[in-house]
Amino acid sequence: MKVLISTDIEGxxxxxxxxxxxxxxxxxxxxRLLMAHEASAAIAGAFDxxxxxxLVNDSHGGFRNMxxxxxxxxxxVVQGKPRYLSMVAGVEEEGVEAVCxxxxxxxxxxxxxxxxxxxxxxxxxxxxxxxxxGEAGLYGALAGEYGVPVVMASGDDVFIxxxxxxxxxxxxxxxxxxxxxxxxxxxSPERSRSAxxxxxxxxxxxxGHASPLVFKGPQAVTLxxxxxxxxxxxxxxxxxxxxxxVTLCFTTDTVEAAVRMLNCCSAMSSMLR
Numbered sequence: 001m002k003v004l005i006s007t008d009i010e011g012x013x014x015x016x017x018x019x020x021x022x023x024x025x026x027x028x029x030x031x032r033l034l035m036a037h038e039a040s041a042a043i044a045g046a047f048d049x050x051x052x053x054x055l056v057n058d059s060h061g062g063f064r065n066m067x068x069x070x071x072x073x074x075x076x077v078v079q080g081k082p083r084y085l086s087m088v089a090g091v092e093e094e095g096v097e098a099v100c101x102x103x104x105x106x107x108x109x110x111x112x113x114x115x116x117x118x119x120x121x122x123x124x125x126x127x128x129x130x131x132x133x134g135e136a137g138l139y140g141a142l143a144g145e146y147g148v149p150v151v152m153a154s155g156d157d158v159f160i161x162x163x164x165x166x167x168x169x170x171x172x173x174x175x176x177x178x179x180x181x182x183x184x185x186x187x188s189p190e191r192s193r194s195a196x197x198x199x200x201x202x203x204x205x206x207x208g209h210a211s212p213l214v215f216k217g218p219q220a221v222t223l224x225x226x227x228x229x230x231x232x233x234x235x236x237x238x239x240x241x242x243x244x245x246v247t248l249c250f251t252t253d254t255v256e257a258a259v260r261m262l263n264c265c266s267a268m269s270s271m272l273r
Contacts (some may be wrong), residue, residue: 002053002095003046006087007039009060010105010114011155013175013192017182034189035103036066041193042102043072045200059087086263087139091146098207099143100200101153107134112158112178118262122269125224128215136163141255144212151210152203154196169210171203219258222249234265
């Protein structure tokens with residue numbers, strides 16, 4: 001059994017503030033270790049469940065947060081950007097049977113801790129068809145195009161509430177309760193890691209009941225930007241149609257193409273910082 005673990009930072013126990021999630025801050029240096037230890041707990045849980053191979057994907061910011069020498073050495077590590085499949089890079093490898101999402105967070109405009117979708121500077125909301133999705137939904141659907149289900153996810157209570165219907169057979173691990181964008185009540189790091197390890201083991205044991213998240217047919221994508229200026233920039237791309245000052249749309253054949261276009265927009269937005 002080959003397992004992919006996709007690890008973000010905002011849903012990690014003890015993380016509440018942007019300074020913990022942005023390189024260059026002393027608090028980030030501690031938070032990246034908390035992230036790596038939760039990833040290692042998930043790796044251990046996968047091997048407890050009988051995994052023969054584990055890939056762990058560094059899925060936050062510049063995708064090079066977790067010091068490789070801190071991670072459980074049994075896993076292979078996916079780091080660095082750009083990469084086509086972004087937060088689920090590795091799912092395309094032959095034999096991957098399950099995805100676990102560790103340290104994930106609420107979608108843009110959600111009420112969870114550090115809620116955003118892909119790029120908090122650029123994006124205020126993303127829909128596939130009539131479904132508002134955060135990163136878990138977008139990348140869960142991308143994994144679904146490769147036939148791989150999301151079987152486990154961890155993060156705050158708002159993240160879990162937003163995504164339970166998308167992944168009805170997944171095991172969710174609540175690392176903290178959100179009381180605001182920058183506040184919450186967290187498990188201790190030790191308890192969070194124990195819960196994640198157990199949750200991954202439980203999820204993989206029951207993986208036969210999980211189905212990939214599949215969005216069929218051409219994908220109509222609606223993107224709300226954080227400002228008209230951002231929409232001006234993105235609509236330089238002829239594939240986009242402007243709906244109003246901050247809303248635009250485009251259509252692709254696959255979720256993968258949609259995600260790749262969104263990540264290109266995210267990269268483009270840096271010219272307006």
